[in-house]
Amino acid sequence: MRFFSQSYTYDDSWAIVTLAFFLRYPNPYAAHVISCDVISREQTPSGSLVTTRLILKKGSMPRWFPRGIVSRAESWVIEESEVDPFGKIVRCVTKNLDHVKVMQVEESVQFAQIAEGKTLQHTEARVVSKFGWGLTKKIENHGLSRFKMNMQRSREGVSLILNLLRQSRLQPM
Amino acid sequence: MSQSLSEECTPLKKEYDSCFNSWFEGYLEPAVEAGRAGQRTREANAQKKAEEFEAKCGKIWRQYKSCVTKALKDKGLDTLLEQARQENPLVDPIPPPTSSNSNN
Numbered sequence: 001m002r003f004f005s006q007s008y009t010y011d012d013s014w015a016i017v018t019l020a021f022f023l024r025y026p027n028p029y030a031a032h033v034i035s036c037d038v039i040s041r042e043q044t045p046s047g048s049l050v051t052t053r054l055i056l057k058k059g060s061m062p063r064w065f066p067r068g069i070v071s072r073a074e075s076w077v078i079e080e081s082e083v084d085p086f087g088k089i090v091r092c093v094t095k096n097l098d099h100v101k102v103m104q105v106e107e108s109v110q111f112a113q114i115a116e117g118k119t120l121q122h123t124e125a126r127v128v129s130k131f132g133w134g135l136t137k138k139i140e141n142h143g144l145s146r147f148k149m150n151m152q153r154s155r156e157g158v159s160l161i162l163n164l165l166r167q168s169r170l171q172p173m
Numbered sequence: 174m175s176q177s178l179s180e181e182c183t184p185l186k187k188e189y190d191s192c193f194n195s196w197f198e199g200y201l202e203p204a205v206e207a208g209r210a211g212q213r214t215r216e217a218n219a220q221k222k223a224e225e226f227e228a229k230c231g232k233i234w235r236q237y238k239s240c241v242t243k244a245l246k247d248k249g250l251d252t253l254l255e256q257a258r259q260e261n262p263l264v265d266p267i268p269p270p271t272s273s274n275s276n277n
Binding site for chain 2 (some may be wrong): 014015018020022024025029033035036037038039040041043044045046047054055056076078083085086095097098
């Protein structure tokens, strides 16, 4: 298992960062997202919003990966999130549902309001391969470095949406 | 807004998404008093938002949901989802970040 964590601070308020996070597909940095559906969504009695989304992503296998094991380079991803507008916190866990023996990536993201109206994003990732054949470590390392790269792109995607939201709010209705 | 997993559900999804998004924007910023006052205000506010959602988006949500539920069955994805659900990742949430974390 490979583990990774990182924190990042947005200068924007929690509400607008959260909105941008939920609106992030589609964006030019996420061309690999084929579809995204809300499977279930409900408000708890205390007022949090719990959502499950099912996302289909295009992927690609590394060149060194044995041919014929993964027939299609697409992956179903489940995203479970909880938004608490009173505590100003979002928790979101994402993981792939297929190819899990080859590699499973589980990502936890949290957005919390911090001082001065800023927002702290905390991301954790766990990469696990059960592949064997002497490739487990190589697969996990590959998965982790790809995760780090994707994280950068995904943040650029959220920032792009954030900019659009800011601009639309500046315009008089 | 991105596509649905089933082409047939995409128009419903787009209509639902745009309805949800405008509701969600207001949901994220509950009235200021609600933050300071006790649980009661919080619950009353939640109730109000739930009613608002039902009035504005309830119908399109149910249409979209039944379309997706059927598409999941047709594609055999319902069992895959069922398994993932049983593991229930949100039961054991990640701990809050250790840095200063002021909510009030």
